[in-house]
Amino acid sequence: MAEIKDFRFELLMDAGNGAQKAGDILVKTFAKAGVYVFIEPIIPAEISPPKRTPHSLSGAVIRVSSDEISNIGSYSQFVLVEHEILLDRRCDDLEFDKDAVILMDFGNERRAKEAYENVSKRVLDAGLNLVPFSINDDSEAIIKELNGNGKNMYYLGLLSYFFTVDTSIVEIIIRETFKKLPAEKLEKNINLFHNGYSYASSLKQDRYEFPSLIDESEKVLLDGNTAMSLGIIDSGFKLFAGYPITPASTIMHNLARLLPAYGGTLHQAEDEISAIGTVIGSYFSGVPAITATSGPGLSLKQEFIGLSVSAEIPCVVINVQRGGPSTGLPTRTEQTDLFSAAFGSHGDSPKVVISVANVEDCFYVPHVARYIAEKCRLPVIILSDYMTSSSYRVLDKLTLNKMDDIETIQDFVLDRFFMKRLPDTIEMVKGNQDTPGQTGGMRRVTGLNTNEDGFVEYSSVSNQRSHEIRNQKVHHVKDALLEPESFGSQDGDILIVGWGSTRSVIEESVQKLSEKGLSVGGCHLKIVYPLAPMLKEVFSRYKFVVSIEVAYGDSMKYTPFATLLRSETLVDVRGLIAQATGRPLKPVQVVEKVESFLKENVNA
Amino acid sequence: MAEIKDFRFELLMDAGNGAQKAGDILVKTFAKAGVYVFIEPIIPAEISPPKRTPHSLSGAVIRVSSDEISNIGSYSQFVLVEHEILLDRRCDDLEFDKDAVILMDFGNERRAKEAYENVSKRVLDAGLNLVPFSINDDSEAIIKELNGNGKNMYYLGLLSYFFTVDTSIVEIIIRETFKKLPAEKLEKNINLFHNGYSYASSLKQDRYEFPSLIDESEKVLLDGNTAMSLGIIDSGFKLFAGYPITPASTIMHNLARLLPAYGGTLHQAEDEISAIGTVIGSYFSGVPAITATSGPGLSLKQEFIGLSVSAEIPCVVINVQRGGPSTGLPTRTEQTDLFSAAFGSHGDSPKVVISVANVEDCFYVPHVARYIAEKCRLPVIILSDYMTSSSYRVLDKLTLNKMDDIETIQDFVLDRFFMKRLPDTIEMVKGNQDTPGQTGGMRRVTGLNTNEDGFVEYSSVSNQRSHEIRNQKVHHVKDALLEPESFGSQDGDILIVGWGSTRSVIEESVQKLSEKGLSVGGCHLKIVYPLAPMLKEVFSRYKFVVSIEVAYGDSMKYTPFATLLRSETLVDVRGLIAQATGRPLKPVQVVEKVESFLKENVNA
Amino acid sequence: MPEEKKALSMKDLKSSDPRWCTGCGDYTILVGLRKFMVNNQLERENTVNVSGIGCSGRIPHYMNTYGIHSLHGRSVPVALGIVLARPDLNVFVHSGDGDSLSIGGNHLMHGIKKNFNCVYLLFDNQIYGLTKNQTSPTTRKGLPTQSQPSGSMLEPINPIHFALGLGASFIASTADWLGTHFVDTLDKAFKHNGFSFVHVAQRCPKFNPAAWDFQESSWITFLTDETHGVANDAKGAPDAKVLAHNPLDFDEAMKKANGVPDIFGVFYKEDKAVYNDLLIQQNDSVEQKSRDSLLDSFII
Amino acid sequence: MPEEKKALSMKDLKSSDPRWCTGCGDYTILVGLRKFMVNNQLERENTVNVSGIGCSGRIPHYMNTYGIHSLHGRSVPVALGIVLARPDLNVFVHSGDGDSLSIGGNHLMHGIKKNFNCVYLLFDNQIYGLTKNQTSPTTRKGLPTQSQPSGSMLEPINPIHFALGLGASFIASTADWLGTHFVDTLDKAFKHNGFSFVHVAQRCPKFNPAAWDFQESSWITFLTDETHGVANDAKGAPDAKVLAHNPLDFDEAMKKANGVPDIFGVFYKEDKAVYNDLLIQQNDSVEQKSRDSLLDSFII
Numbered sequence A, B: 001m002a003e004i005k006d007f008r009f010e011l012l013m014d015a016g017n018g019a020q021k022a023g024d025i026l027v028k029t030f031a032k033a034g035v036y037v038f039i040e041p042i043i044p045a046e047i048s049p050p051k052r053t054p055h056s057l058s059g060a061v062i063r064v065s066s067d068e069i070s071n072i073g074s075y076s077q078f079v080l081v082e083h084e085i086l087l088d089r090r091c092d093d094l095e096f097d098k099d100a101v102i103l104m105d106f107g108n109e110r111r112a113k114e115a116y117e118n119v120s121k122r123v124l125d126a127g128l129n130l131v132p133f134s135i136n137d138d139s140e141a142i143i144k145e146l147n148g149n150g151k152n153m154y155y156l157g158l159l160s161y162f163f164t165v166d167t168s169i170v171e172i173i174i175r176e177t178f179k180k181l182p183a184e185k186l187e188k189n190i191n192l193f194h195n196g197y198s199y200a201s202s203l204k205q206d207r208y209e210f211p212s213l214i215d216e217s218e219k220v221l222l223d224g225n226t227a228m229s230l231g232i233i234d235s236g237f238k239l240f241a242g243y244p245i246t247p248a249s250t251i252m253h254n255l256a257r258l259l260p261a262y263g264g265t266l267h268q269a270e271d272e273i274s275a276i277g278t279v280i281g282s283y284f285s286g287v288p289a290i291t292a293t294s295g296p297g298l299s300l301k302q303e304f305i306g307l308s309v310s311a312e313i314p315c316v317v318i319n320v321q322r323g324g325p326s327t328g329l330p331t332r333t334e335q336t337d338l339f340s341a342a343f344g345s346h347g348d349s350p351k352v353v354i355s356v357a358n359v360e361d362c363f364y365v366p367h368v369a370r371y372i373a374e375k376c377r378l379p380v381i382i383l384s385d386y387m388t389s390s391s392y393r394v395l396d397k398l399t400l401n402k403m404d405d406i407e408t409i410q411d412f413v414l415d416r417f418f419m420k421r422l423p424d425t426i427e428m429v430k431g432n433q434d435t436p437g438q439t440g441g442m443r444r445v446t447g448l449n450t451n452e453d454g455f456v457e458y459s460s461v462s463n464q465r466s467h468e469i470r471n472q473k474v475h476h477v478k479d480a481l482l483e484p485e486s487f488g489s490q491d492g493d494i495l496i497v498g499w500g501s502t503r504s505v506i507e508e509s510v511q512k513l514s515e516k517g518l519s520v521g522g523c524h525l526k527i528v529y530p531l532a533p534m535l536k537e538v539f540s541r542y543k544f545v546v547s548i549e550v551a552y553g554d555s556m557k558y559t560p561f562a563t564l565l566r567s568e569t570l571v572d573v574r575g576l577i578a579q580a581t582g583r584p585l586k587p588v589q590v591v592e593k594v595e596s597f598l599k600e601n602v603n604a
Numbered sequence C, D: 001m002p003e004e005k006k007a008l009s010m011k012d013l014k015s016s017d018p019r020w021c022t023g024c025g026d027y028t029i030l031v032g033l034r035k036f037m038v039n040n041q042l043e044r045e046n047t048v049n050v051s052g053i054g055c056s057g058r059i060p061h062y063m064n065t066y067g068i069h070s071l072h073g074r075s076v077p078v079a080l081g082i083v084l085a086r087p088d089l090n091v092f093v094h095s096g097d098g099d100s101l102s103i104g105g106n107h108l109m110h111g112i113k114k115n116f117n118c119v120y121l122l123f124d125n126q127i128y129g130l131t132k133n134q135t136s137p138t139t140r141k142g143l144p145t146q147s148q149p150s151g152s153m154l155e156p157i158n159p160i161h162f163a164l165g166l167g168a169s170f171i172a173s174t175a176d177w178l179g180t181h182f183v184d185t186l187d188k189a190f191k192h193n194g195f196s197f198v199h200v201a202q203r204c205p206k207f208n209p210a211a212w213d214f215q216e217s218s219w220i221t222f223l224t225d226e227t228h229g230v231a232n233d234a235k236g237a238p239d240a241k242v243l244a245h246n247p248l249d250f251d252e253a254m255k256k257a258n259g260v261p262d263i264f265g266v267f268y269k270e271d272k273a274v275y276n277d278l279l280i281q282q283n284d285s286v287e288q289k290s291r292d293s294l295l296d297s298f299i300i
């Protein structure tokens, strides 16, 4: 039995067969044993694609570790897959470790002999270890009784055996998960689980064991969008207005269930333009409101984002990035909405853009966004991405803020985003910022330029004044930004910069590179507009500065983030990885790229 | 009598009193005499503001010169103004030369004695030369008979006297202009004109005379939006879809009259989103189509701009910039939509952005935009601005292209935009680009990612391939860009860079600075995205590179253009003038700024 | 001792000076709105005027209440935000025919469907005013404009049919120059619980002087009903016809609407669930929790 | 000698394999559309299928014609562009209930008003399918969804009332599972000159299985009319009622529409000016000029 500290595996089944459920149960079991877990679900692009087709690939990639982890790692070392078509399809993704063990269900082999042969050959040729198995006859019979369901429980049994977990705990969690099933069906599922477990031992394969870490601290299992939803409630937003769009929709789904219980209102608008309009109407009336969308919705909201700037009405927009341009790849990850967030609205519309690195950030970012939006009375855009929104993690329990007044925001929340408090008062274009209901404060706001008294004015002096004051607000934010988080060496050959969800990839790859004795630093930004003022100084400590991004770039075009860094620092920041393949970056990719970069440029 | 080569004057009247008409007649007279003219109308923000209020300020600023000119110059040297309120209001704009002669109609003096006194004091204190006049009794009587109309003709008489023009030509143009008036009314107007002319001589003021330049070449009088409309027809667009918005609307107005006569169709859409959707539908079907809008409309079109990128359907969007953000200053000029044009749509959406420097460019830019849009099958955005769209000029007659096939675009048109021809064939994401009606080419386009066969595909490889091909198209444009236009010294102390409508300000100020013996160069870009590849080399020839822009910038924030230049060249380009006051820049401002900059930084 | 509240006067409602063209119907709408507020002694600080962009969109600037001059076509979502945040406020929405029915059509449609509580005034001058004379969805066929110089091409939308087809709960039509009828209509609209759709014939002497003949009145028919209707305006339109109409009868309303734009009065009225009330009820029906419990169900 | 044209077959119309859920009504709509094209031997290269985004939006991918899968809610403007560019093409628009009536409501409204020539199919599954189960404007009140888990809050829009209120020139309703009725309806819609609005009851077994009962048929009423109507589908709905209806009668149509969604057939049909024809006529009436003259009137 191999004791392991960090391991990645995956369960692949046809969509609709319950792979994710099985994964969840296993993950909860791990978590109860004190192990940290990161899960990336594999979700097909279609609602219910036909089974036994490549489009039907569904499942969960699970990374377990005895340390906190916040990325999915590089390659899967163990795979359990339902049939040959899925395996073939998944091979295309190049996500398997070169020594991976692949358990494939050969139950369909008779039906598709040739295909099984071809795929077996493919994995064997690639040097992987293929372990055929099948569901035993008893279990097949039960599955038939369950109308074809329950295979996932059998697989769960197999996995439980190989990962040496406590079957009694698994059983408890199965019972909890399926508590709505009729007792008889539930027992059949339990049986399948146990059958799988015992069958596994017959396969005579190595088992894996995690060091027992029994840890008394409370843990939570959350995906990014759920954490964001809870953060919205904790930070005191009272209205969410939204329109469905993948991958942002689940924020609305969560809040539809939760917000009313916490004194808030969930409003489904007729489109994204309307949703942000309602947010602005609410905030104008003094009630904090927020909306969430993804790329196409962000494009639609641009006009209202400009109104928020000009009329000085706070507004917070969450944008969960997905593959673009246009409809793009709705169920893949990218980091390419940075420009659109910072500069999408016409005219000079100063605003603040905050990205999230991980699931915890999702919980705390609404607090910071609200704090800045209300202090400066401008739009704040939160950039999450598909990866962060939909992957979930076991986390130490989060700290509630129960924020109502923005000034009560806790220091550790601001620290987390590497900023300090803003000045007590910040000058506004319009002197009077009262909200309806306040006696004597009657005022009119508008998207036209106004003078200090809030009256429309077309003069050059007044227009320039408004531009200055609006920009000054963002400058206050810039002044409040601390040196961004850094990893590894504080100076040296190369600095890897990134933002948003690449944080843990930077952290992990810098650690690995440092272990190899290379002089490498990492730098990660959460607030991406404005940029922290000391970047030039930080960058100057390294021979080379490179960015890694899930965004397209090449030798004739810098990525958006690199463009901003170059303009800000005049340092020749180039994209070390500037790819938009729809997949998150891997620590190992970064390690390899840095090694070869240093070989060419430093040690040459 | 002073002979002058370059002179700026203005006629200011209450809105609705015909100042622009009078200005036009005078301008045509100048043009017939071979003089070049540039006119900037002063248009009130309200439709018909109440008379005798500051909001009622209306009129025309006119610059005349014996050389071609394409900006309004710096300060007015002669002013004819209807009453004290307008003068007072206009003083705020700081548009008068320090020695300006101000003719003010004192006809209202009895009604507003104190106000007249205060304003007189204001202008005298400022050192200006105030010349009171009034309309003689005969003429007052005629004006009464005309129900208060005709004052503008009297003023035209005054101006004709002072600018020593041939009254018989003016009379012909008046008759032509008012040919729809009843004969009796027309004669009364003519009388008023002559009365004004004779009255003027009694004022005993200096007259001005232009050298007679009788020039046989044909000339046209055009404003930017009219030139753009004609260019749209000449370049073979067959559908214009639009939605009204200031200052873009007049393009639609022109085309509504003209397009049907030239085989095209004018469609008024229900909003800006719909307008661009219809353009894309038309282009998909093989018929070149175009839309025009201003800031708020550009924000709304962002989602469809992304579809044009992804589905590889050409599309051309004209954006006439006005003051922003949000509704901003609809009747003032700015250059702040650059980022929104280049980067407004979510995701990585490569496109091309072309700006116009002047009225002629407006005529030729549709040709270039169509050429690039169709060759590369992507969106091209044309950036004009309020200033260029609404000011008009006397020009040598333009050269028609009568373009149908884009390959017939004439070289001088591409030269004008400092680019060469694109490669014969450019690779597309989708191999088949047939249009409906083509047998056998049946194909489906989509905003989702596709493979080469046009089928939806989610794989990493395919997505990265699409990104590469789309960006490669823009790289082809970059490769085709020649060194941008330059002025003055080819190396030296300082280079002034700008884009769009600041061209002639750069040209003129560089000339003035060079005459002063300073080592100054100018560089002007028309195509602003992508940037020409040799900028770094060009910039390296100067000690300092500064930008001038009608866009906000300060020491903590670079303007959009400077940001792009910095990232591209890593040269410390800063905004010498980065103001958004709603007014075009003045050559004299630039001269002053450069002089003081050089004093501080070079000769210190 | 609490200070006695001073009665609200017309003067109290002035802010900056309007800048419309002479003779523009927006002036009389402004005065009518002020009159209505004075009649009802509405509190300025609890009143919000919301608008889109257009000549009509300027109204909020001239009313000394709270106000938001938002974006072209987007007044409804903004108004909804205000109503959801503060259902106690008096919310008036001002929107031109282009703003309402061209770019803003979808929001208006969903405002009507949601039936949230506000008074919606559609300023119908049958033209785009602020952008200087383009065809709008209510422009009469044949009228030459800057965008359709050979004459506007399509039959105008009938705003009353439109609102009826969408299931509006209150529909009335009045005219800017009919002083008492306008104020009375506002009154009915305000007292109705839900989205009160008020079509206002509005003069635009600048670009569409022929749209409404306000000097003649024989072309006008008033709908009247003792309980739900508005009295005919004998002073404002002495030659008008008067027609009895029961605003509770949907089919009748549909038929009468065929006579639009020559008919003024309350077309339709229905008691219907109000979106902001529904939301409040729904939220109230849910057990309220303390934020302390927020993470509980995610603990493993 | 010209090659003899091969007759169009069902197979010719296949492109890639559909990927909807098993039992989805979109499959039968796809088949019906192909059948209709085969019946009429429409040329594939002169046919364009246009869609927005949604499960319904995938149709163009599966039809071996020209196609454009555009943006959510924006199929109408794109279709109009195609029709203006090439009035000779056969244009079919496919749009979900959310696509049509939520985000796309304004374009649909103006498509109807413009009455440009196309067949518009509203795929009504009373739910957001592709985004996995949110309330749409046609979702029946009370249905719990992901966005309104305590039950959808509002009365659904009646799409027939909606189209009638906007003055649509052709309005019909059919169902995906009614094979012949669907194809016959498409036929009538296609032969109508103008914007043909076809409401299609569409099954979504995944998220809204209870929306339409396709196994029972006693709840269905067919409207029939010899000249303008569609024959009842005795095979597809053996227990359905049949009701005579004159589609030329607007008032009758309004009344019958009260029975929606249980009534299928042609509700309304009217000969009305068609936008693309109007534009062509207008352009034809203008004296055509050579581009040589372009600058003439600007010469001074």
Ligand SMILES: Cc1ncc(C[n+]2csc(CCOP(=O)(O)OP(=O)(O)O)c2C)c(N)n1
Pocket (backbone or CB within 6 Å): B243, B244, B245, B246, B272, B296, B297, B300, B327, C053, C054, C055, C056, C057, C071, C072, C095, C096, C097, C098, C099, C100, C123, C125, C127, C128, C129, C130, C131, C136
């Ligand atoms: C997004 C956007 N598009 C266009 C405009 C320009 N615009 C301002 S008002 C208006 C229409 C005015 O007509 P209407 O709504 O009837 O109001 P009116 O001026 O007649 O009162 C338009 C098109 C704008 N401000 N914003």
Ligand SMILES: Cc1ncc(C[n+]2csc(CCOP(=O)(O)OP(=O)(O)O)c2C)c(N)n1
Pocket (backbone or CB within 6 Å): A243, A244, A245, A246, A272, A296, A297, A300, A327, D053, D054, D055, D056, D057, D071, D072, D095, D096, D097, D098, D099, D100, D123, D125, D127, D128, D129, D130, D131, D136
């Ligand atoms: C601008 C934009 N907003 C939201 C979405 C996400 N989205 C895709 S389809 C859809 C609605 C689907 O419902 P419906 O139109 O009824 O079509 P169905 O899937 O039911 O056929 C939504 C909200 C999007 N693609 N684009």
Ligand code: SF4
Pocket (backbone or CB within 6 Å): B047, B048, C019, C020, C021, C023, C024, C025, C026, C055, C056, C125, C129, C130, C203, C204, C205, C206, C207
């Ligand atoms: S243009 Fe018409 S609507 Fe606008 S202010 Fe003038 S008269 Fe009134």
Ligand code: SF4
Pocket (backbone or CB within 6 Å): A047, A048, D019, D020, D021, D023, D024, D025, D026, D055, D056, D125, D129, D130, D203, D204, D205, D206, D207
């Ligand atoms: S979700 Fe519903 S509409 Fe979409 S494919 Fe599945 S069954 Fe069809």
Ligand SMILES: [Mg+2]
Pocket (backbone or CB within 6 Å): C054, C096, C097, C098, C123, C124, C125, C126, C127, C128, C129, C136
């Ligand atoms: Mg109007």
Ligand SMILES: [Mg+2]
Pocket (backbone or CB within 6 Å): D054, D096, D097, D098, D123, D124, D125, D126, D127, D128, D129, D136
């Ligand atoms: Mg649907």
